[in-house]
């Protein structure tokens with residue numbers, strides 16, 4: 001079982017057409033044909049969108065993505081057009097709404113990994129490879145890789161797990177030229193972001209980007225980075241001070257939520273057909289604090 005515990009109704013705003021309710025973001029189209037992306041406070045874990053929201057999460061994701069887009073602007077163009085609130089939009093959309101170029105999205109989750117963990121570790125333990133790429137012996141959970149690698153995945157529908165695929169499979173699906181461009185850009189952006197995060201005491205273990213194409217003035221198309229970038233939802237951030245390969249690292253994301261959901265305290269069985277329960281206030285507060293801490297450490301600016 002998976003999906004939304006409670007699926008939210010789209011908001012009715014004159015001039016906006018609702019397109020999609022994603023796990024975290026709601027998408028609308030405005031009359032100019034641009035995309036209005038509204039980041040909610042929703043949280044997903046274990047294939048479920050939880051019934052409890054994390055206050056300010058949507059604003060943290062939005063502000064952090066905008067900050068990163070600026071840091072990356074010389075490497076890759078991004079989809080941001082403005083952060084102006086559409087006329088008639090609810091006040092509480094302020095700070096979590098981005099007007100974006102509507103892209104023809106490339107259906108590949110472009111993951112870069114500089115460290116081994118998660119699904120990469122599972123594959124490594126079975127075959128000493130990640131997405132078919134051979135890696136040296138002796139790596140463990142949290143090990144730094146000899147060099148960052150591009151480990152693409154196919155985008156899954158709500159509830160389904162993204163599936164790691166080989167580079168050759170991506171090239172078959174999107175063409176050799178686009179595949180090469182995705183890999184190059186993903187690794188360039190990862191490298192820049194890793195260095196910036198490291199200066200601020202944070203290890204960027206891995207991260208996921210989504211790219212799309214937009215028409216250019218000369219009748220061609222250009223690759224543009226879209227979606228959110230380098231947030232705790234799309235990335236694994238580890239405090240550098242406590243990094244120690246050999247076990248799971250503490251991270252700036254959903255760890256409190258995952259730990260609580262799988263603890264006896266939640267009374268929930270991941271493998272049951274039951275939806276997960278509401279989160280207790282202390283888990284909400286601790287999770288909110290982690291998102292704010294990630295924002296403040298990375299950007300070097302206080303939240304409010």
Ligand SMILES: Nc1ncnc2c1ncn2[C@@H]1O[C@H](COP(=O)(O)OP(=O)(O)OP(=O)(O)O)[C@@H](O)[C@H]1O
Nearest residue numbers: 022023024025079100101102103105157158226227
């Ligand atoms: N500039 C853009 N143009 C078109 N689509 C975009 C753009 N930027 C992001 N998207 C899409 O917007 C959606 C963002 O929503 P969100 O991240 O909440 O959904 P998701 O959980 O990743 O996927 P799903 O939509 O399957 O729930 C994604 O489907 C993403 O591919």
Ligand SMILES: [Mg+2]
Nearest residue numbers: 022023024227
């Ligand atoms: Mg997404």
